[in-house]
Amino acid sequence: MSAPATAAKPAFRLTDSTLRDGSHAVAHQYTEQQAIDIVAGLDRAGVPVIEVSHGDGLGGSSFNYGFSGTDEMKLISRAVETAKQAKIACLLLPGIGVADDLKAVKDAGVQVARIATHCTEADIAEQHIGMAKELGMEAVGFLMMAHMTSPDELLRQALIMQESGADVVYCVDSAGALTTKTVTERIETLVGGLDVPVGLHAHENLSLSVANSLTALDHGALHIDACTGGAGAGAGNCPTEVFVAVCDRMGVATGVDTMTMVDVAEEVVRPAMNRPQMVDRAALILGYAGVYGSFMLHSERAAKRYGVSQAQILIELGKRGVVGGQEDMIIDVALELAANK
Numbered sequence: 001m002s003a004p005a006t007a008a009k010p011a012f013r014l015t016d017s018t019l020r021d022g023s024h025a026v027a028h029q030y031t032e033q034q035a036i037d038i039v040a041g042l043d044r045a046g047v048p049v050i051e052v053s054h055g056d057g058l059g060g061s062s063f064n065y066g067f068s069g070t071d072e073m074k075l076i077s078r079a080v081e082t083a084k085q086a087k088i089a090c091l092l093l094p095g096i097g098v099a100d101d102l103k104a105v106k107d108a109g110v111q112v113a114r115i116a117t118h119c120t121e122a123d124i125a126e127q128h129i130g131m132a133k134e135l136g137m138e139a140v141g142f143l144m145m146a147h148m149t150s151p152d153e154l155l156r157q158a159l160i161m162q163e164s165g166a167d168v169v170y171c172v173d174s175a176g177a178l179t180t181k182t183v184t185e186r187i188e189t190l191v192g193g194l195d196v197p198v199g200l201h202a203h204e205n206l207s208l209s210v211a212n213s214l215t216a217l218d219h220g221a222l223h224i225d226a227c228t229g230g231a232g233a234g235a236g237n238c239p240t241e242v243f244v245a246v247c248d249r250m251g252v253a254t255g256v257d258t259m260t261m262v263d264v265a266e267e268v269v270r271p272a273m274n275r276p277q278m279v280d281r282a283a284l285i286l287g288y289a290g291v292y293g294s295f296m297l298h299s300e301r302a303a304k305r306y307g308v309s310q311a312q313i314l315i316e317l318g319k320r321g322v323v324g325g326q327e328d329m330i331i332d333v334a335l336e337l338a339a340n341k
């Protein structure tokens, strides 16, 4: 097998979110040892940024979002201790995480603060982006459920994040509902209208995460998110090892050693997963109906508990345009379906 092209300057910066978005796939039950092993592998492969926190960001451990198996601060500390070259990042959704969480992770050695809001609510990130900058962290704006708004409105929201001090702004396909066409429209509009670099965070629900990430690069994105073994909410995220392998084949420099990534996926991450990441019925419906990826396991539990169809719950949530933070609506919909049976 040919040697990976790690020497050339990378065409984009890769953020691996196995220990954050991938946490949805294991119902937030990562152990300290798993965090150490995953960070050690990714760091060895040359991944430049590794995100660690509860799947729903700092402070996510709760009845609403699911309790963490291990306190996220412990996972973060193990990650910081283990990484030799990679920066450690955290996600924060204002309201779930609070300003003190940012200070705590900065003190623990986290260098990148990713501040996430629904795609039309960037204004609620202003304070946290500003605080991340005051703390001397890199601040990344993260506009979730980006399929739900137009490219022009997404740019208007991204400009709010840029004005607040964001160093990078991401288009986040939380539902895995974007296609190569709708990614192109969004990334082109963001790249054309922002002074700061643009990123894409793709999900696999329509089997398009690799294609969408490549499309984003073609249209000027400089940051790409991925998860090893395709871990993550719904059908998972863009699989890191597959993405860097495809980049190698296309002559796109990643700075990451593909064969090390392939081993980390196979030997470290997949054994940590509770079940295979795949585009099964529920995941496909998430993408097709445009439903928030992290609703998958919640809707599966509600369907079992109330004896209704998970597919119907998801379709109904899609019709109602339910967004992250409205997890209680999953139960409401399940109860309504049960009452109408």
Ligand SMILES: C[C@H](O)CC(=O)C(=O)O
Pocket: 021, 055, 056, 057, 093, 116, 144, 145, 172, 173, 174, 175, 201, 233, 293, 294, 324
């Ligand atoms: C809190 C969400 O899981 C953030 C994310 O990764 C997404 O919206 O996608």
Ligand SMILES: [Mn+2]
Pocket: 021, 174, 201, 203, 232, 233, 237, 293
């Ligand atoms: Mn995600």
